[in-house]
Amino acid sequence: LYLGMAIRMAHDLGLHKAAEKWSHKDAVALFTPTELEERRRIWSACVIMDKYVSAYIGRPVYIHERDYDAEPPRVDEVSTYTGTLYIV
DSSP: OOOHHHHHHHHHOOOOOOOOBBBBBSSSSSSSSSHHHHHHHHHHHHHHHHHHHHHHHHHSSSSOOGGGOOOOOOGGOOOOOOOSEOOO
16 A cells, blocks of 8 residues: 555656756756655665565556666665765
8 A cells, every 4th residue: 555655656756757857947957966866766666665565465566667767776876874874
């Protein structure tokens, strides 16, 4: 139930779309690099959880790869836990 709500909310926010080239009317980028990476991480979490839950309960996946063009999180920007802070 909650995963379905999260996926629908992510769709409503456009997290399934690549947003690197989105901009305001004055050609200023709509999202900062940090925000873009956060969008990628949230969408990837939705995709992974959809596959996991679908396999667990034996139902088909809700998210198909043909339905989104968002990139996965970048390996060089993956957080590392330092004890108290996440460094990106």
